[in-house]
Amino acid sequence: MKSLTDNASRKGGVKQDPAERYYEAVAKLGVNEHLRLALGLLDDSLEKVAVDCGCGTGRDTLYLLGEGFVVHAFDRNSKALEQLRHSTASAGQTSLISSQQSFEQFEFPRAGLINASACLYFCSPSAFDQFWSRLVKSLLPGGIFSGHLMGANDSWINSKRPPLTWHRESDLAQMFTGFDILHWDEYDGEGETAIGQKKHWHTYRIVARKKLD
C-alpha cells in the first residue's frame, strides 16, 4: 500500500508536495517574531531597503512591504514566488523586487536589513561561506541581519539530501565578528515541522547589527 505521509499528502485528490504543504501551513502564521524585533531596533536613518532570503510565499516580505520597505525577495521555488506576486498585486503593492534565485548565486543589493527565516540551512555547504561574505558586504554599516541558522544536533543533518549547512557555536561567533548581537536564542529539543512531522530541532535565532566601519 502506498504511504501518503512522508513526501506528499492529498488535497481534494491532488498530491501536494511538502513545500506546498509548508506554504499553506505558514500562511496563517504571519510575520516571524525575530523580524518584528529587528525592525524595532533598526536605525530610522537607514534607507528602507530590505532583502528577504528564501522568502517562500512571503510571510516576512509582506510585513516588510507593509512597513514601507522596498523588498528584494528571492527564492528558488517559482510557485511560491508566483503566490507572493499574486498577494502583492492584489494589494496594489509596487515595492517588491522578486526573483527566482538561489542562495548560491544571489547578488545582494546594498540593504539596511537582511532577513533569512528558516532557510539558510538549505544553502549548499560548499557555497555557504561565499554566500555569507556577499551578504555581510552588502549590508550597510548599522544594518541588521535577522534569521535562523542550524546547529550541530539537528536531526535533519544526517537525513536530508542534498546535505544541509549547519554551524557550531564557534563558527557562528566567527561569522558574526563585525556585528553586535542584539538577540540570540537557541532551541535544541524535540519538536515538529510546520506540517506536523516530528524531528529534533537545533536552531539559532539571531538578530545582529553590523558595526559601523
Ligand SMILES: C[S@@+](CC[C@H](N)C(=O)[O-])C[C@H]1O[C@@H](n2cnc3c(N)ncnc32)[C@H](O)[C@@H]1O
Ligand atoms: C522553510 S521555507 C521558509 C520560507 C520563508 N522564509 C518563511 O519563513 O516562511 C524555506 C525556503 O527556502 C527556499 N530554498 C531552499 N533552498 C534554497 C536555495 N538553495 N536558494 C534559495 N531558496 C531556497 C525554499 O524554496 C523555501 O521557500
